[in-house]
Amino acid sequence: MSQIAKAASVLLAKGSSDLFIVRRAEKLRFFGGFLAFPGGKVAPSDSDIPVKATEPGVGKAEFSSDRFVAAARELFEETGVLLARRNDGSFPTSGATLQYLRRKMVAEQLPFQQVLGRLEATVWAADFLPLGRVVTPAFVPTRFDTVFFLAKLPPNQQAEIWPGELDHGEWATANAILQRWTRGECLVSPPTVIILRAFCDRPAEEAGIRLAGLFSSLEAGAIHPICFSPQVQLIPLQTHSLPPSTHTNAYLVGHDPAYLLDPGTGYAEQQELLFSVLDNFSAEGGCLKAIVLTHHHPDHVGAAEVCAARYGLPIYAHALTARALQGQIAISRHLEGGDRLELGPVPDGSGPWYLEAIHTPGHASGHLAFYESRYRLLFAGDMVSTLSSVVIAPPDGNLAVYLDSLERLRTLDCRLLLPGHGSASARPRQTIDECIAHRVKREEQLLAALGSGPRSVVQLAQGLYKGLPAQMMRFAELQVLAGLRKLYDEGRVQNAQADNAEVWCKQATA
Numbered sequence: 001m002s003q004i005a006k007a008a009s010v011l012l013a014k015g016s017s018d019l020f021i022v023r024r025a026e027k028l029r030f031f032g033g034f035l036a037f038p039g040g041k042v043a044p045s046d047s048d049i050p051v052k053a054t055e056p057g058v059g060k061a062e063f064s065s066d067r068f069v070a071a072a073r074e075l076f077e078e079t080g081v082l083l084a085r086r087n088d089g090s091f092p093t094s095g096a097t098l099q100y101l102r103r104k105m106v107a108e109q110l111p112f113q114q115v116l117g118r119l120e121a122t123v124w125a126a127d128f129l130p131l132g133r134v135v136t137p138a139f140v141p142t143r144f145d146t147v148f149f150l151a152k153l154p155p156n157q158q159a160e161i162w163p164g165e166l167d168h169g170e171w172a173t174a175n176a177i178l179q180r181w182t183r184g185e186c187l188v189s190p191p192t193v194i195i196l197r198a199f200c201d202r203p204a205e206e207a208g209i210r211l212a213g214l215f216s217s218l219e220a221g222a223i224h225p226i227c228f229s230p231q232v233q234l235i236p237l238q239t240h241s242l243p244p245s246t247h248t249n250a251y252l253v254g255h256d257p258a259y260l261l262d263p264g265t266g267y268a269e270q271q272e273l274l275f276s277v278l279d280n281f282s283a284e285g286g287c288l289k290a291i292v293l294t295h296h297h298p299d300h301v302g303a304a305e306v307c308a309a310r311y312g313l314p315i316y317a318h319a320l321t322a323r324a325l326q327g328q329i330a331i332s333r334h335l336e337g338g339d340r341l342e343l344g345p346v347p348d349g350s351g352p353w354y355l356e357a358i359h360t361p362g363h364a365s366g367h368l369a370f371y372e373s374r375y376r377l378l379f380a381g382d383m384v385s386t387l388s389s390v391v392i393a394p395p396d397g398n399l400a401v402y403l404d405s406l407e408r409l410r411t412l413d414c415r416l417l418l419p420g421h422g423s424a425s426a427r428p429r430q431t432i433d434e435c436i437a438h439r440v441k442r443e444e445q446l447l448a449a450l451g452s453g454p455r456s457v458v459q460l461a462q463g464l465y466k467g468l469p470a471q472m473m474r475f476a477e478l479q480v481l482a483g484l485r486k487l488y489d490e491g492r493v494q495n496a497q498a499d500n501a502e503v504w505c506k507q508a509t510a
Helices: 044-048 065-079 096-106 112-119 174-182 190-199 204-219 268-283 304-311 319-324 399-410 428-450 457-464 470-489
Strands: 004-014 018-024 034-036 039-041 129-135 143-152 166-173 226-229 232-238 247-254 258-261 288-292 315-317 340-345 352-359 368-372 377-381 416-419 493-498 501-506
Touching (some): 004 065, 018 065, 018 174, 018 190, 044 065, 174 190, 190 204, 190 226, 247 268, 258 340, 268 304, 288 304, 399 470, 428 457, 428 470, 457 501
Parallel strands (some): 258 288, 288 315
Antiparallel strands (some): 018 034, 226 232, 340 352, 368 377, 493 501
């Protein structure tokens, strides 16, 4: 299980409704290009900095003092706003001194404790109103336990972004940001979407009340509302999938109508969590039209039948997927490449909205990906994982066909890649290119290994996948076999049977 790092995030408010929101630099792997609130991880040194509790228990009960320090430190580093007071209760003023200290701190030449010391300032817990906490769901390998604080911009201070991990900052209302997001003009991180919705049409001081119920339900085990795009919810469900993956992503796309993509969990308790999401969706006026499967593998279809029965829904899939599931799951409609699933009007009302099916065999012969052109979303299924490489298992899996399918996907005009396993990627083409480059490297390693003489699949897998756990070695052997068959079809290797074991060697050159 991945470790969870403590973190803090600050909703810096000005007046009754303006919030300071920042954009993470596109080069960053984690939410690069997304709007979010200032914040970051708690540092070990944060616990060494005293926090003044102006009320009994403030900063000492629910949240430890290092959370408040981390909030103040990250806010100063990222925006130049210093929420720390002198002995008389006043705040420092923006200007040359704060800029100099911030520059030294960003350059790691001056720790935050010394910044406070030079200013004779102290972090006051009362300046940070805790709104609640969000723990990154377990399907993401890098996890954070983030406490969100509301804070007021101090008098005579200004927020300013210096290019680096952030490339933009602005004051805006929650309504304005969400309207831009709905029009497809910006990316907003899912936790930020949750927070902004609580601030819509309400004074900032009331947000905590609106968020309390949500945060309580999340701590009780409810599925996080993860929306990378309007009316598109990622629903991570624990499944019996191959490590390092522990979850398969289902997607709820649209509102009326809506489609449920890949409800994969076979675990009863996870299905109950999914039912809770779908029941709430229906209670809020959503209308499910069908269940859609990208392919037939068990970790993508585990809840298909129970959802179909509970909600009276048909199941759609490619004809080859239907054949693979014959006798297990009844498929009501066969989808082919180019077929459209109509979603009604775009959330911003700008025109028609739909998913387009793309036949992408290779991982599975009946595999479908789905492209949404308004927000430029690619629902990739198992064509791409952001956790590890995808297993290609012959005979249904074909490496050459898989690579051809990836090449076709990389030509799409995409803004977000939404995989079956792992988090979304805001670098779709680069993510696909990295998948292709990995396969090229593996092929080179395979040919180099065969250069030493004939080898069996088992011998090649043991050499190429040293250190792999024994229970995973059979999947490594399938990867090797897929690579060998591609090379065989290209006339670059040959094979023979020796004592009922397949032995491979390089093709002799003329």
